[in-house]
Amino acid sequence: MSFTQAPPTLLNQFDEDRALRSLLARLLPADVLADVEPSLREMGRLSAELYPAQLADRLSEPTLTQFDAWGNRIDRIELTPLWRTAERIAAEHGVVATAYERAHGRFSRIHQFALAYLFTPSTDIYACPLAMTDGAARVLLDSGNAMLIDGAVPHLTSRDPAAFWTSGQWMTETTGGSDVGGTETMALQDEAGEWRLHGRKWFTSAATSQMALTLARPAGNPPGGRGLALFFVETRDDAGTLRGIRIDRLKDKLGTRKLPTAELTLDGTPAIPVAGLSDGVRAIAPMLNVTRTWNAVSAVALMRRGLALAEDYAARRTAFGAPLARQPLHADTLAGLRAEWMGALHLTFRVVELLGAHETGEGDDAGRALLRVLTPLAKLTTARQGVMVASEVVEAFGGAGYVEDTGIPMILRDAQVLSIWEGTTNVLSLDALRAMQSAGAMHSLGTLGPVRAEVARLAAQVRDPMLVPVAEAAVRAVDHAAAWLADASAAGRAEVEAGARRFVLTLGRALEAALLAAHAEWEGDAQGGDAASAARRLVRNGIDLVHAVDAGGAADVAAHPEPSHSALRSATS
Ligand SMILES: Cc1cc2nc3c(=O)[nH]c(=O)nc-3n(C[C@H](O)[C@H](O)[C@H](O)COP(=O)(O)OP(=O)(O)OC[C@H]3O[C@@H](n4cnc5c(N)ncnc54)[C@H](O)[C@@H]3O)c2cc1C
Secondary structure: OOOOOOOOOOOOOOOOOHHHHHHHHHHOOHHHHHHHHHHHHHHHHHHHHHHHHHHHOOOOOOEEEEEOOOOOEEEEEEOOHHHHHHHHHHHHOOOOHHHHHOOOHHHHHHHHHHHHHHHHHHOOOOHHHHHHHHHHHHHHHHHOOHHHHHHHHHHHOOOOOOOOOOEEEEOOEOOEOOOHHHOOOEEEEOOOOOEEEEEEEEEEOOOOOOEEEEEEEEOOOOOOHHHOEEEEEEOEOOOOOEOOEEEEEEOOOOOOOOOOOEEEEEEEEEEEEOOOOOOHHHHHHHHHHHHHHHHHHHHHHHHHHHHHHHHHHHHHOEEOOEEHHHOHHHHHHHHHHHHHHHHHHHHHHHHHHHHHHHHOOOOOHHHHHHHHHHHHHHHHHHHHHHHHHHHHHHHHOHHHHHOHHHOHHHHHHHHHHHHOOOOOHHHHHHHHHHHHHHHHHHOOOOOOHHHHHHHHHHHHHOOOOOOHHHHHHHHHHHHHHHHHHHHHHHHOHHHHHHHHHHHHHHHHHHHHHHHHHHHHHHHOOOOOOHHHHHHHHHHHHOOOOOOOOOHHHHHHHHOOOOOOHHHHHHHHO
């Protein structure tokens, strides 16, 4: 009765991550890689160092104190110790700033998101406020609003923890987060001409942020998404008092429990229009593109953390006379998960690469169209993979995976949010479809134009006979998806929508397989290389999820044609 199981441990998370290092070696010129590597290695070190602190801080959660001893409303949120550390590290290491300093031009986005990928898993979803901060900086810069750019962007992109601001993104109301067209918050001008917001925001993460971007309907504007305007809110005055904002309560959530997600009442909150007094949903779209990219990076990062722990554990844990790592079925299970993670890694950093090129004006029209399609596609594909991998990681630890103080259950709970916020899988499936239809029409390429061209480009790079079947499977899956879309379109809109999730997941997985195969070709080890093994395994896991058109299914939906599809255009178009 004296046996004690050694727990899993983590070493430097940059040095240990062969897949990331190989990917960066292809994406970055040698001089840029040499320049950024020390910062990534340092973040990899911090990530491993913070892990025990994260476990030790497992039970602490943010608290809301609404009143002081004398009955004054104070609405003060106390953050957890690790979050305070995370904020300092994020600022000092430029986890947002790197993208805006652009020391390496379009490659700075790759550098920044590699930092974010290493930072995220040990910092209790501090990626959430950073994502919104990055997105807010992007929106403000795109808006051309000089006052807000000068006043806020230097804070959002600061490396000085004392000057650094985070931003909230207050969109979701009780009427809906997918369909924000029903937003009830009103914007009224007071006698001095200042805009003031009145309403209730139902999910506001990072409620301690110094600023937020939010949607409200200026008095007199029409209903629906078009009538909304985008507003900038500075949350506190110079004395630190909330400006016409009440924090009603913090959400009691399945996961992301260190993240203070609040319900707010806006009661005369001073606000500044960011870009005119309508079309706010359009104005906030760049924020969503950035936060969705962060979401994909977070999904890949959580998968990586789960696998790093599970693989380490498999070498330490013995069953039936051998370490789990040498039990063929356990090893095969982990290999299947590794393929999902590596596919997700390559798809996500393809988006990051395109984003960097687009932001620095180095992209072309085709790159822009591809970025528009791949952003929702990568977000939804990697989020589903993240939940699946995290669930399998729990099982890979057996009973220990189900026990809270191992820290493993937290990975699953945190991963689950990734398919909900920033657009659910279904909502983003429809958004990706819409993006493909408009890109296809614009470039006369047909609906699947950008995706098809990308898969064809990648397949053309693959020559090794060990990899060619992977590239062929990717092309076949995209062709099958295209054929399904043609059949479904003929059967009607309900049929297209009903199959949209399987359709876009097929495209996402086909892209991952093609990206892995092309990378494996570049690595030059088609037999035993990591990317080659992952590429073949991803195809065996299944990349084509499309079902034949099911007339019965469409009839079911057509019999209940209530939802208005125009409403969906709201948050994501
Ligand atoms: C931890 C957490 C933090 C959050 N933080 C923020 C925040 O900081 N700011 C913010 O604005 N929001 C935030 N949200 C809210 C989040 O963005 C929304 O919950 C999400 O967008 C979904 O909106 P909803 O909850 O209204 O669900 P609904 O829109 O009601 O969706 C319910 C279900 O219906 C499906 N669905 C909806 N429309 C369709 C359709 N046309 N076809 C098929 N399926 C459909 C959805 O996929 C979903 O499964 C947060 C949420 C969570 C869980």
